[in-house]
Amino acid sequence: MSAKKEPETVGFWLPNQCSAKMDIITPHKLAVVFLIQEYLSLKKAVDENAQLDFTARDRRKFCLLLLKLIQYPDMAYKDLYGLLTSPVYGIHRAHLEEFEKLMKMLKTVGIEVLFDLYNVIDKLITDNASSYQIGIVGLYFRRVYITLDKMSFPEFMALYRNSVAYYEKGVRAVQISSSSFTNSESFMKLEAQTLYKDRNSTCKWSIKQSELFVAQQSLLLQNNEINALSPKEMQTRLNEIIHDHPLYSQAYFLTYLNSVRVRDFFNAIDAIHRSFDRSTLNSLALVQDSKEYQYSALNLAILHAQFNHNEEALASIKECIMLAQENSDKICLQLAHAWLCLLDNSKSQFSEKNIANKELITLVHSISLGIQSLVKSSASTGYTPAKLFEVLLKSDILNCQTSMMDLIANGIAERAALWAMYGKNEVSSLCSQLLLNSDLKSLGKTYNGEGICQALCSLIIWLAIQGEFNLALTVLKHTRERFPRYPLSKSWMTADYYITSMQAIFRHEWTESSNACYHLYTLDKHLSLLQRAFLALARLNLKSADQLLRQLLDDDTIEPLTRVRALLLTAHTLIPSPDNAKMEVVNVLNEALAIANKNYLDYEKALIEMHFAHVLLTMKLPHQALKAIKNCLENILANGGIYDKAKVLFLFVKCALAVELDSINKLAKIEKCLPMLEQAVEYFQKLECYVKMKDVYIFLATFYNDLEMKEERNKYAYKYRQIEEQYPSASEYLNLFY
Template sequence: MNPKETEVNFFLPLPPSNKNLDISPYKIFVVILLKEYLRKKSDDEELDETSDEKHLVPSSSYPAAYRRQFYMTLLKLSQISDMSFKDLYFFLSSGKYKVMDSHLKGFDTTISLLNKLGIEILFKLSKTMDLLITDTQTRNNSPIIHQSSVVGLYFRRILVYLDKMSFQELMDLQRNIITYYEKGMRALAFSNLQTPLDITDEVSLMKSKWSSKQAEIFIAQQSSLLENDESKALKPKELQKKIEEIVQTFNPLYSKAYFLSYLNNVRIRDLPNCIEALHRSFDRNIAKTATDDSQNQTNKSHFQYSLLNLAILHTMFEQNEEALKCLKECIMTAQESGDRVCLQLAQLWLCLLDKKNFQLSEKNIANKTEKTLVRSVSLNIQSLVKVAALSGYLPSKLFDVLIKSDMLNCQHSIVNLISNCIAERAALWTLYGKHEMASLCSQLLLNSNLKIMDKTYNGEGLCQAMCNVAMWHAYQGDFAVSGIILQQLKLKFPRYPVSKNWFLVDNFITSFHAIYNERWSDAAKACDNIYHIDKNLSILQRANINIARGNLYDALSFVDILLDEKNENLESYYRARAMVIQAMCIIDAIEENGSKVSSKSQSLLILNRASVFAREKYLDYEHSIISMHIGFVFLSMNMPNEALKAVKLKMEDILANGGIYDKGKVLFLFNQCLIAATNAKDKKIEKLKLLKDQFDLAISYFTKLECWRKVKAIYVYLAKLCNELGMTDERNHYSYKFRLLAEEHVNSSNENINIFY
């Protein structure tokens, strides 16, 4: 067999002609299962042909819990595609939807009489279904199955098709039922009945046979799962097989089936088949409405939404030029048809693509008179807030605008936008340096009861919240907890595009953890992985690796790439961090005349420009980090009092919102400044004793991070200081600590241990 023939073809074939829906043996067996459940218990377990079935009621021998379970089983059987008898028997005898042994035994007894009863069973079933739906002579004076219920509609359709069938068609159906049953029994004889069959994914072992309603339900369910909870959707290959079966059967479902194929191909990043499926989806939809001359306006809307979806597709594959062209065509088409909803959505994606030209318009926010515009207005608010935040807009204004988005989402129960809005609020707090508030928002979202029709929402907003919590634990040195969260993220969000969030966070945590541990190859590999998602972050981490290794000129070359004037898309956070690294790279550069004063002065100028830039963009935490580095420059210039003022200015913000790495650095620097600002020897000794606990706290922070170079730096400083102050015992103690640490961690370098990075 050619191996290529066994591969799944994600390029769907042209659809065949429409086929008439018929009654399958599987549907008849479902009716028999319900009939056996409702039939009165008699002393004889075989089918009582003489019993009056007019007053069928659920048997009192079944407990209430089982009755509820069976109704869910019946609903499931009416929605999934037709199965072979072997699969149906496994479904009923094991797993989540298992029926009671007495019920299953009665079902076996009834179907074993199919040959004996012949075509008579079809007439009896038709009469029974009619009585179940229409008879009111029951205990509650109402039909056993309501004709407007899901199961009632399912049986009514079967009843209508049975009534329309001729005698010859009934005979053919009877023969099919016998063949279906006999093949299933032979299959059961050769299979292990103890092997559980997982039907929760609705995967049949044979080629499925679909009715139109079953196909519509399947497409709607899988589309909803791909949007809200991808981990519960079918795997790409299995889903594509199901779509091919549906496409080869039904004409009316072409458009929806092809659009589901488009969503499925997006998961595996198959651009050619994504475009092909999207084209076919809208081609079939337009062809269906084009037969009616009175629906020309509808055709235009199909064209504009097809252009909008094509623009979104190009955006997902980072083809921004093609996406902008499609958006322009979409806007012109939407203007011709007067579709304000499409114009709002096009404006949203235009803001995301062209971040230079954005408008935080109160007119758009207030324009929510039509219910159809609510979602697009809320999306516009969230996208504009993101662009405005990166551009340095006033934070209080942005939070006020997000409250309006919250009100719209809660009033109309738009769960995915509620989740995204909370996640965006957490992102704003992170941008402005309030990490505790960001963590609080993320935990609020994770503990919220977000459900849609009893289905828990599991979308991108939750992924971002979990990523935020994972980052916060990593900053606090709890890498094991962070790893557990990331493992859950990989299970819950396995596919692109949502998966890029946890992939970026995972590699970023790996990179800075590897820098702390001096595992340079692991850090470089993580930077390579980051490059595919966030180029600027990858370059910034490369600069951090080189400055940690003491390769200051290499680090400076990476920073120059970021700060290049041609790099217009550099985010404000990255620019502030890059300027700090640039200042640290030149602080120890030796001039030709052997003086370092000019280099340190230049470093101070860069840090001052970075401080002004951070204040303009409201980057409070970055401003605090810059103040800490300014204090370090002053200390290296023998200006301890000025250094102490700079460190004390923003030290509280770092201790309140920073990770333990930054906390350890600022504590160490603050203690150095306090001791350096003390002139008398006796006062220095007294100050050192008072600050011992803070030095120990800084050491504990770096020890938790396994950042042994920083621990060595503190021991070296304390040993030298005690030697200068004549504290021999203390000097020997810290020297011994340094020696033990150097011997224990032989892979850790003893070079550049005083580099302030």
């Protein structure tokens, strides 16, 4: 969110409204003008004498060089000379010789060279046949001409002396390091240093160069943060811009964004206050009524939301809404409404207001953003899924019509999240892959923002629950490199700690799982409590698990999906209780089923049915248990992770065998079911969940022992012994359905 409503394509050629300060002519800018002057002379000579070797490639290289010199801040003469002789931007030899002669004349002839330059620029601007009346070079000439025209004679003399000193110092430096540009690799190092590191602090950024830098870096932070400057380098450049243009408010706003991504709250709050202080001063200087105080309140609310200061954020949002209503600012009202829905769960009523108002193109972004926000909040209140997807489709249409890549990506990522919440994990995975394989380009720039990060995190978790931990870590590494800093880093850090704790629980590595859960607490409190309860349950610490789950269930802000999962774990803590307490387990499962039905959580409904089957089986009701397990078998096998698949296969076999009373029928049934048990063992082994493998082998050994089939009994008893010797565990860990 930018601090001011400005055109999206802010560039150095746009009129400046942020500072009344004139551009300052520096020796570097004079050198650039000399380069252009000698290029025009050489080009004219080539047109008159075709025998001169001045190719189209030389012209193209000079044009690229000129664009770079105009857009970027001043550099030392040594670095400028390095660019002129580099393999990438090097100019024609004759051009370089004439440029060096002119720079020497500046020292030997005197200030007359500057007066001649003034007349040359005037002639180029007024010449109707000149192609440099328009375009970037023409605008550059005009700015230099106007600035020279307004300079007094003492200022002219100061410029001349500074230019001579600039040239003399640069020539000495070139002579000392004449071998610095012998290959393209050394040039690339020089270019990075020239543009970002070794620029003399006394050199000036022009107003337009500052605008271009801020616009480019702001766009990169929003759409492709990995290509933006590092926080330290960016802040160095911003400090230089602020030193040169103290009233340029956008530089302070970019400072605020830069501070947020390194979690520096105090510098961020200071920068955003300074940004809007400068905006007010500029508005007063232009004798205009400022009607943008609502944006200061909105951005202050967003800042507090980034640091989880919800009360302060809501107070700023309310102030923003009042100011926006006073100024009749529909865009700001739409954005404030979207953030209000994100911050206040009580404001989650679904509305399609203003969706049809598409003729106002300036409202499209805020409308689409509001739709996505309301779809998210409405999904947690049990709204009809078909209606949510229908309205989300309207957002997709708006986004595609206006090529808003960030909202296109966010829309697909939100659709994947909805499918995952409703239990269709395969469809969710396909949506994420669709987004990652889409060519999200606009004006030649590839989008690499929040939607992409969310899709990658979804795939990380999906691969992990399928037992592909190595692939999940590979995708995680790629995501970490692609989104290294806050706020996007929060998503992959959450996925990282979640799968780490889950894998450690399967392996019975309690310390590692506990550490991951505590790290997860700062990122997602509810998910951390859920994982800690799962860990306590796996360790048979039922009292601790019950306390954690009560703490979680007493929180009214948790999502329905989290509440259902917490109730399932609560049922686990009650399963080992005596038979006369089984009805309490059933009541907990019924409560979870009611919430799942209300919110269309199909996969959780299947898990609840599986738990009902287990409880019925322990209550010696095998027929009812088999009926329950059949209702959920297909859903879990189609959409579940391999841990749930292994559990449901194992439970299905136990129910199917419990139904049979005759030994012959049991033997025939086990022959059909052995492939299922082998598949379950394979899943457990893939997860390195060896305790569950022992459960299966103990069940089979006991089953064949009851049928007095000693050879088969000894076979599975031996397999159990092999695993026990390799991965020993206490006997109390066995036969617990968690």
